[in-house]
Amino acid sequence: MEPSQERLEKRRREDSGPIDGSEAEHSAPITRSTTVWYKDGNIVIQAGRVQFRFYKGILARSSTPFSDLFELPQPAGEPEVEDCPVLVIHDQPEDIEVMLQSLVDDSYDTRFPVSYKTVYSTIRMAHKYDMPTLRSKAIARLTMEFPDTLEGWDARAKGGGYARIGDVETTDALFALISLAHRYEIRRILPAAYYKCCSKMPELLKAAEPTVDIEKCVPFSALESCFKGREILLESHVEANYSILEGLARPQGNVPDCMSRSDSCYTSWRNHGHEEGLWKSGREVKGLDMWEQWPLVLHLCETCRHYTEECLTHSRERTWENLPQYFDLGTWDDLKNRNY
Numbered sequence: 001m002e003p004s005q006e007r008l009e010k011r012r013r014e015d016s017g018p019i020d021g022s023e024a025e026h027s028a029p030i031t032r033s034t035t036v037w038y039k040d041g042n043i044v045i046q047a048g049r050v051q052f053r054f055y056k057g058i059l060a061r062s063s064t065p066f067s068d069l070f071e072l073p074q075p076a077g078e079p080e081v082e083d084c085p086v087l088v089i090h091d092q093p094e095d096i097e098v099m100l101q102s103l104v105d106d107s108y109d110t111r112f113p114v115s116y117k118t119v120y121s122t123i124r125m126a127h128k129y130d131m132p133t134l135r136s137k138a139i140a141r142l143t144m145e146f147p148d149t150l151e152g153w154d155a156r157a158k159g160g161g162y163a164r165i166g167d168v169e170t171t172d173a174l175f176a177l178i179s180l181a182h183r184y185e186i187r188r189i190l191p192a193a194y195y196k197c198c199s200k201m202p203e204l205l206k207a208a209e210p211t212v213d214i215e216k217c218v219p220f221s222a223l224e225s226c227f228k229g230r231e232i233l234l235e236s237h238v239e240a241n242y243s244i245l246e247g248l249a250r251p252q253g254n255v256p257d258c259m260s261r262s263d264s265c266y267t268s269w270r271n272h273g274h275e276e277g278l279w280k281s282g283r284e285v286k287g288l289d290m291w292e293q294w295p296l297v298l299h300l301c302e303t304c305r306h307y308t309e310e311c312l313t314h315s316r317e318r319t320w321e322n323l324p325q326y327f328d329l330g331t332w333d334d335l336k337n338r339n340y
């Protein structure tokens with residue numbers, strides 16, 4: 001077997017899915033893709049029972065395994081469709097459709113939202129067929145949704161709900177993308193993804209159960225990390241709020257120029273804190289909320305508000321910095337220095 005063929009065969013074995021399908025699938029009629037059938041294409045790719053007419057040159061430019069394969073002479077007597085050679089590959093038609101479309105369609109750029117399933121397919125195919133550009137595009141989309149900087153996190157929060165992965169707020173998407181990040185070593189998205197998981201613990205427990213659908217099976221280590229990180233986040237949030245309360249207390253507090261006559265800023269923060277459940281470890285993780293999201297600060301005098309805002313800003317910066325450690329993921333530098 002030639003090296004390129006061998007490589008594709010090897011990759012097929014490593015990334016096997018329902019490749020050849022059942023008997024019934026074998027006897028199903030072959031259909032043409034309604035989305036990827038370019039009349040001037042010069043290669044027909046067949047995945048399962050679906051054929052796609054595409055361009056050799058674009059595939060060869062994007063993928064070394066395809067490039068190597070196309071260098072080989074076409075054996076005599078091989079099947080052809082409309083004068084194009086037919087290359088049978090062992091992937092899901094949906095994955096191939098995504099891969100081919102994203103090679104030629106600008107709407108697959110990061111400016112437009114796609115489904116998490118598309119991102120999953122893109123990463124899987126980019127990995128299997130060694131397509132670094134495709135992989136980078138998909139990772140850019142992932143890091144927009146699960147940023148690795150606090151600035152990125154804030155930009156996403158302020159983005160008015162605009163998402164590059166349209167269904168990213170669903171638990172199916174969240175868990176599938178965590179599974180993807182583990183499988184393909186895209187660990188820099190994990191702290192933000194785990195943080196989002198902290199409010200979905202019952203669903204997360206369920207998703208950690210072994211299932212035939214590997215895309216939806218969250219690794220047990222992720223579950224462990226989320227539980228541990230969530231506890232730390234809840235505790236540190238209470239600590240930060242107590243620290244602010246102490247700072248507001250007079251005369252020993254940190255705000256000597258409080259404009260309220262008595263201890264009203266202190267009392268206000270304490271009483272409203274009771275109402276908001278600030279003094280106990282609750283269920284909702286809020287360590288990365290921006291101070292604008294805190295209605296409590298509206299009850300303080302201007303000086304105390306300024307002090308509180310500064311405290312909250314520092315607190316969330318500290319939370320962000322420590323986020324990977326909370327989840328047993330090392331440091332941000334560790335995650336960002338990974339070569340992928």
Ligand SMILES: [Zn+2]
Nearest residue numbers: 258265301304
């Ligand atoms: Zn005050």
